[in-house]
Amino acid sequence: MVSQGAYYTPRDPGDYYDLSQVPHQEKTRKQKLMWRLIAGGLALVIVIVVVVVAVVVTRKHKTNDTPSSQYAVSPYANLIRLGPEAGTQSLESKTGRILVVGDVHGCVNEFNKLVDKLELTSQDQLILAGDITSKGPDSIGVLRKAKEIGALCVRGNHDDKVVRLKTFELQKGAGAMSPSKAVMPEGNVGDPLKFSNYHSVLAKNMTMDEYNYLSSCPMILSFPSLNNSVVVHAGLDPTIPDLNNQVPYLVMNMRDIDHGLPTPDNKIGTPWATLWNAAQQNQSQPTRVFYGHASSRGLQIDKYTFGVDTGCVDGGHLTAIDMKTLQLTSVSCLKYDNDDD
Ligand SMILES: [Mn+2]
Structure with missing residues (x-):
């Protein structure tokens, strides 16, 4: 390709280029x-506008993205x-205590000890607040005992991890x-699992x-006739009034609420229970x-929220x-936790 300079170079004298056109050129x-320069500037402006619009749309999309x-x-x-599902014996027929137990995590000796100490009668009802299994020495033993005494859970x-791995095994082999x-x-679950995950041993x-x-x-046990009480493992989003619309992963995992969104993290927002009580x-x-x-x-007793995981598997x-x-x-409990997630 001929450079533009070639049009005016003295090395091209007398050819058909009219030198009188040079000033015009x-x-x-x-x-x-x-x-x-104008085109370049315009292009730059267009690029900036496109980038800004893209960022705004993405942010808006993120804000509108529901946790579900x-x-x-x-x-x-x-x-x-x-x-409880239809057919479960109504709690109203129980005249004794309705007792919610914090995370047992396979600590079968301590669970037995607590059940003995409570001196349960047929008029009492035990409810396990989740994380019955994992971490501790005998999850299967706890499941057997819980079933034997008719504990709700x-x-x-x-x-949830144990159940998912077992369901997969049952369906696929x-x-x-x-x-x-x-x-x-x-799919897009909050806590993807590898097959090698230690929960799969328990599942098998x-x-x-x-x-x-x-x-x-x-995910949630609801007892409207019992002072409008519910039992969940981790927490509830105070901005979602219909319990059916709560997000399962968050009900089982939330700790804080950060900028209006529940998160499994600690210390990055406000404890969900604080906001629940306020609401x-x-x-x-x-x-x-x-x-x-x-x-x-630890033990978290507030006006409308009652946290009873007192760290049994960690020696609490x-x-x-x-x-x-x-x-x-x-x-009291022995210390068993091996610090697995
Ligand atoms: Mn838990």
């Missing part, structure tokens, strides 16, 4: 330069959202759980009876929430609270 060059679309429910979760984040480093195909060791019991623990002040029928999951915060205590009288009963 010079003017054209300046104009071309000017137009290029961020935290899909696994096709293997086999999850009941709200209980809600699903914890660890129980143990041979399909490979390669071990592969992530179980569950469960009988159908134990699986059926664990998977029957709903109940304006309600004609406040909802009381009994929960576990928050051993790092296993605690039961009477939903009617709020009386506490606890036993």
